[in-house]
Amino acid sequence: MRPPRGYGYEEMPLVKLYATLRKAAGEKEYRSRARNVGQVLEELRERYGDGVDRYLRGCIVLVNGQNVGYLKGKRTKLKEEDEVSVFPPLAGG
Amino acid sequence: MMGGNWGKVLKVNLTESTVEEEVIPEEHYRDFLGGSGLAAKWFFDHRGWEAEPLSPDNPLMIMNGPLSGTNYPGASRLEVCARSPLTGIWGEASMGGHFSPQLKRTGYDGIIVLGASEKPVYLYVTDEGAEIRDASHLWGKDTYETEELLKREVGDQRAQVICIGPAGENLVKFANVMNDRGSTAGRCGMGAVMGYKRLKAVVARGSKKFPVADEAGFKAAREKMSEALKFSMVAEGLHAFGSNVHMEYGMAIGDVPVKNWREAYWAEGPEKLGGTTVAETILTRTHSCFACPVACKRIVEIKEGPYRMEEGPGSEYEAAAALGTLQRMDSMEANHKANELCNRYGMDVISCGGVIAYATEAFEAGLLKESDTGGLKLGWNQPDTLLELIRRIAYREGIGDEMAEGVRTMSKKFGGEEFAVHVKGLECPMHDPRALWGMALTYATSIRGACHCADANLYVDLGLLNHNELGVKRSWPYRAKGKAAQTVASQKKGVIANSAVICQYAWNASGGSLADMAGALRALTGFPYTVEELARVGDRIWYIKRAIGNLCGATREDDRLPQRILEPHPEGVTSSLHLAVFPQFMSMVPMGKIRAERFKETTAGLLKKYLFPNMDKILTSLNKLPMFSMRGKKLERRDPEEVRRRTVAFDEMLEEYYRLRDIDEKGRPSRSRLEELGLKDVADALHG
DSSP states (O other), X not given: OOOGGGOOGGGSXXXXXXXHHHHHHTOSEEEOOOSBXXXXXXXXXXXXXXXXXXXXXXXXXXXXXXXXXXXXXXXXXXXXXXXXXXXXXXXXX | OOSSOOSEXXXXXXXXXXXXXXXXXXXXXXXXXXXXXXXXXXXXXXXXGGSOTTSTTSXXXXXXXXXXXXXXXXXXOEEEEEEXXXXXXXXXXXXXXXXXXXXXXXXOSEEEEESOOSSOEEEEEETTEEEXXXXXXXXXXXXXXXXXXXXXXXXXXXXXXXXXXXXXHTTOTTBOEEXXXXXXXXXXXXXXHHHHTTEEEEEEOOOOOOOOSOHHHHHHHHHHHHHXXXXXXXXXXXXXXXXXXXXXXXXXXXXXXXXXXXXXXOTHHHHHHSHHHHHHTTEEEEEOOTTOSSOOEEEEEEOSSTTOEEEEEOOOHHHHHHTTGGGTOOOHHHHHHHHHHHHHHTBOHHHHHHHHHHHHHHHHTTSSOHHHHTTOOOOTTOHHHHHHHHHHHHTTOTHHHHHTTOHHHHHHHHSOGGGOOEETTEEOOSOOTTTOTHHHHHHHHOTTSSOSSSSSHHHHHTXXXXXXXXXXOOOOTTOOXXXXXXXXXXXXXXXHHHHHTOOHHHHHHTTOOHHHHHHHHHHHHOOOOOHHHHHHHHHHHHHHHHHHHHHTTOOGGGSOOOGGGTSOOSBOOSSTTHHHHOTTHHHHSOHHHHOOHHHHHHHHHHIIIIITTTHHHHHHHHHHSHHHHTSSSOOOTHHHHHHHHHSOOHHHHHHHHHHHHTBOTTSOBOHHHHHHTTOHHHHHHHHO
16 A cells, blocks of 8 residues: 555554454554545445445544544544544444 | 233242232333333332331332343343332342243242341242242352252252342342343342342242233334344444443543543553453353343353453453453453452442442542551552452451442541542442533433433433434533433433333344334233333333432432542543643642642632633633643643533533423422322322
8 A cells, every 4th residue: 555645654544443343344453545534434445345334334433532523524634643443333331 | 901911920028928919900010011110119109118228128129021021132131129228219220131031931020029037048939929948058159059059959940040149148238139140130239138138049930921912013023123133233243242342432432431430541441351352362152131132241261370260251341341440450351250259249340340449549548548458458450459359348358348338338437438439329330421421410310329221321422322203302422402301311211121121232222212112012012002102101100210219318419420520530631731620630739738728619619610611712712822832732622622521511411401300409300290190199299
């Protein structure tokens, strides 16, 4: 994968996958080239195929622990050091 | 004839060693469903509040609901109710497992136990009725052993047992009732009520088929629910990782309490204790309650090491948090061992974890000395101390004797009430109201004290459920607006779940539809339930329970949350700004030298009244000043948001809630509201 705008692989945003989404993707985390949250979701579909699509419907995305619902949703911009956590709909407790 | 119920319960008097049947009028079933709703009605009609919690007259009610024992997904549950020895008010605890269907097949909707036996006994319930049998040989045995021995004794492996362990026998105030080793009626100390009555266990084995009003209709409702669960993401997550699937997400949003609610975030916690890690390491298989397709229970095995554990039930989320993150303990093995000990001794993991975390902080603050703890040095992340404390609590040894009374009593004696996290004496479960504001109202206004299962707010605030069918919009997780209406609607559903009786996981995972529930109950019982009627039933049950609370002495003053869980975390807030916003800041100033208590109080009062409510505005404007933004620790946009998020606008939400619920200044429901719901007798008892 080509890092965007010339910064190195290690400096790209880190996308972490959780619970059943992690199971479906078969991967725990990866470095992303996305520049906003919407692009992360598209990238996930591209990367893991249709199998993950159902987990992404109604998923919860946090950028550095902040729910993007309270930031700018899919338009929330990502900086290189950001950590994006993607959770499928889940509850317990 | 109504379906889903038998129309009668067993009434057992242990003082007189008598067993009789009591017929319950059909309209009581219609108006109060069953489970804890019907129990509350019985309790009210028999003036249960006049009996002290630990006295022979306190009725212990083990109640099924209409759904119990059917193969409707999640309907494996029953309710154990009595006046709680821990809180002194109405106590109820819901239990899954496999006991409920067996009890249903005996031909009774429940068992009401009165009186107290002189010697240990157990109750054997079959199609022919109940028999009181000697249990002297079982006294002192843990719950795992008791269950096994009793199944062998009655000679039927399909018989089901609910029992207490040493904690219940020793009247630990938060002792629970256990079934199937890992299913518990956990909260409010129902095990202590059983222990006081010397009732070691109840064994049930039945073979009767109960009536269903509309077989085809009920089958269709059941299939609809099963179908919904098949495609539910929530159910899938629960099945794959158990209820502890919540740990990672919860930690990310600040919902998981750490170090007695002091820290907002502990990155390593979920890695060490979360459901995903358990599934990758010690999980051997999953397990389910009766007829449940979700199967969220974990069976684990720890093969070696100091916390070796034979294959058995593993921690669910509440145990992983209360006996894990709350103690800031990072050993998964020790956490599961602690959970197993609580199960064996028969103790509620939430209250047990809460009281240990309180004691640790009190020890740190010097309120508890080594002389009090019998030489034990309490501290965070000390697995061996944790396990030892659990044992001492169960046997009421040394400091365990004080801890067995719960945090409210203990903090009154030793001090530190500001960090004794409970409501009405019941220790708070492991969801932080600072992350999900709905939980603040849930805890404060739940009938039995701080409880997360009394309503569906947790699921609504997590964004998985809505109340559209009740005409209530979902509110933002950390905004006050709309929270009261959301909570009222959530409570209607919660009350229905605990009366019908159905597992909240299963129901909510399938979408939590009240219309579907009305359809299922209509087909099952034959009563003409609609969404509106069911909502009214939900209200009726809530109000009668609230009134029972009032009759037991609860007022508005009891609907309070400890300040610790309303204000920003003392540790672990995202920036150094916490020094400026947390009231403990005042104790960091050398006040000892100033010795001006009034000054301290006034300043703290001003801060609370003016500074905290406007903190977000102040910080946003500060952010614009160059002197702040040029400092090494630059204020980021999310900091003021973070601060606002974690200072819960509790009073505002509560006032609105009281208005919607029509609660007077003494905390009682108004006469008109009670009469509207057909509760004139309750209004008379309450208002004279």
